[in-house]
Amino acid sequence: MTAEEMQRVRLPLWLGLAGLSPYIVCVVSAYLLPMRWQALAVEVFVTFGAIVLSFLGGVHWGVAISLDRCGTRDFNARLMMSVVPGLLAWPALMLDYTEAAAILMIGFWLVRLYECQQDSAERLPGWYQGLRKLLNTVVILCHLAIMARLTLLG
Known part of the structure; x- marks a missing residue:
């Protein structure tokens, strides 16, 4: 990557x-703060995760309307995929926090798998792919840490 691209x-x-x-602060808070604040940290973590997962769907809506021809198979598939993250995130907010974190984590993983497919690789810039790989890895690790906190430590 050139200096200009960087x-x-x-x-x-x-x-x-x-x-x-917010993910990192919530995870650390869920382990280290007094119990009342730990509960709030977990709630904020799940809510923020639902918002971000929905945002990632919006990225693919934008890709579809800017790079795909309306009505084509690729356009239709990308638009349909773009609403899935929000449709996973919204009901997750109504579940137990451990279940919610698991569903959100699966949603992040599924979006990332979709972004790694050939079709997406051709439409998403290389820098975006690298950034999403890094961010998604940290987000999934944070979800695992929250689920461990909820499951193992009560």
Whole structure:
């Protein structure tokens, strides 16, 4: 990657890393703060995860309307896929927090699998793929940490 390309992707990188801070703060809080604050941290974690997962669906809506021809198979498939994250996230908010975290984690994993398919690889910039790989890895690890906190420590 050239210096100019690095400069262009600096903002998305910093914004993506900033977007990890609520996850990390909530995980640390769920382990270290007094019990009342731990419960709030878990609630905030799940709510933030649902918002971010829905946002990722919106990315693919945007890709479809800007890069695919309306009515084509690729357009229709990408639009349908773009609503799945929100349709997973919304009901997750009504479940037990352990179940919600598991469903959200699966949703993040499924979106990432979709982004790795040839069709998506051709439409998403390389820098986005690299950034999403990093962010998704951290987000899934945070979900595992929250589920461990809820399951193992009560």
